[in-house]
Amino acid sequence: MYKSIVIGTGPAGLTAAIYLARANLKPLVIEGMQPGGQLTTTTEVENFPGFPQGIMGPELMDNMRQQAERFGAEFKSAWVESVDFSERPFKVNVEGMGQLLAESVIISTGASAKYLGIPGEQENVGRGVSTCATCDGFFFRGKKIIVIGGGDSAMEEASFLTRFASSVTVVHRRTELRASKIMQDRARENQKIEWALDRTPLEVVTSETGVKGLKVRNNETGEEELIEAEGVFVAIGHTPNTGFLGGQITTDPTGYILVKPGTTETNIPGVFACGDVQDTRYRQAITAAGTGCMAAMDCEKFLEGHMVHDWSETLNP
Numbered sequence: 001m002y003k004s005i006v007i008g009t010g011p012a013g014l015t016a017a018i019y020l021a022r023a024n025l026k027p028l029v030i031e032g033m034q035p036g037g038q039l040t041t042t043t044e045v046e047n048f049p050g051f052p053q054g055i056m057g058p059e060l061m062d063n064m065r066q067q068a069e070r071f072g073a074e075f076k077s078a079w080v081e082s083v084d085f086s087e088r089p090f091k092v093n094v095e096g097m098g099q100l101l102a103e104s105v106i107i108s109t110g111a112s113a114k115y116l117g118i119p120g121e122q123e124n125v126g127r128g129v130s131t132c133a134t135c136d137g138f139f140f141r142g143k144k145i146i147v148i149g150g151g152d153s154a155m156e157e158a159s160f161l162t163r164f165a166s167s168v169t170v171v172h173r174r175t176e177l178r179a180s181k182i183m184q185d186r187a188r189e190n191q192k193i194e195w196a197l198d199r200t201p202l203e204v205v206t207s208e209t210g211v212k213g214l215k216v217r218n219n220e221t222g223e224e225e226l227i228e229a230e231g232v233f234v235a236i237g238h239t240p241n242t243g244f245l246g247g248q249i250t251t252d253p254t255g256y257i258l259v260k261p262g263t264t265e266t267n268i269p270g271v272f273a274c275g276d277v278q279d280t281r282y283r284q285a286i287t288a289a290g291t292g293c294m295a296a297m298d299c300e301k302f303l304e305g306h307m308v309h310d311w312s313e314t315l316n317p
């Protein structure tokens, strides 16, 4: 039985853990398959405040973890298979640990960027392949960039990247874009954006110096072409990690958790959500950390006078 279980150890979960631990709530933090979250897959993080020279993603996450541990957060290297939020205490089923009980739960399981699964893609993430223009655009000043995708976020990323790139080529499998008219119009008016529509991406091509371009098939002619670029941004959407909730928490149609505006409260009192798992818009480490702090404070407030277990008998009430 725990006063609070935090699910996920990205910036959101670890910030929540720091705050809960400092409030003496001794949270259990379940790390999942990616301890430290998405930032462990990147190199330099240059936009997290407090690090004027930047910091490596894994180091930043390790610092956050140590900070939470220092105040008494307990960590388990396992993942949550399912939950039962029908009554309190909540039940959290953890792989290899069985069923844990909790007075409150904070969900900070993030959202995973979708990839195409083509050769050269995964092995070059962080070395020319990216899924985050805000994070990595700065590294491609004066260079050619490709953005793959035809939705609103692809248009937004392409427009944003023209601030740095010498040119941005949008590659999309179909002739028609899925993006809203206003986003398309904005992109089409941008002189730095070129279009490679009706092209199927086949392979991210590299040389000794890094990414060289994207091999595509022209769907009309069937011919293969190489579009040259030093950066390839995959902008085909994200999948929020909410499958294990079994539909007990209200989400939008794409699976992102819906929280009461201005808070981290979900539809179930005592269950809170923070970070990318409830954020379709910003998806940054600092916003994840910010909502992690909010979740811990919302959780603390909820637990005041709402405990179902008698903690007076325990050594650490």
Ligand SMILES: Cc1cc2nc3c(=O)[nH]c(=O)nc-3n(C[C@H](O)[C@H](O)[C@H](O)COP(=O)(O)OP(=O)(O)OC[C@H]3O[C@@H](n4cnc5c(N)ncnc54)[C@H](O)[C@@H]3O)c2cc1C
Residues within 6 Å of the ligand: 007, 008, 009, 010, 011, 012, 013, 030, 031, 032, 033, 034, 035, 036, 037, 038, 039, 041, 042, 044, 045, 046, 047, 048, 078, 079, 080, 081, 108, 109, 110, 111, 113, 125, 126, 130, 131, 132, 135, 136, 241, 244, 274, 275, 276, 277, 283, 284, 285, 286, 288
């Ligand atoms: C390559 C890359 C580079 C980036 N660079 C930057 C940058 O420079 N600056 C910036 O601000 N942002 C950057 N971002 C975005 C940033 O990483 C995310 O916005 C941030 O990590 C979101 O934090 P989070 O805590 O919500 O979730 P995540 O970091 O996604 O962490 C999710 C956590 O949940 C756990 N989890 C998932 N499912 C389960 C489960 N069933 N049971 C238990 N645990 C589970 C995972 O193991 C993980 O620990 C980058 C992202 C990527 C992919």
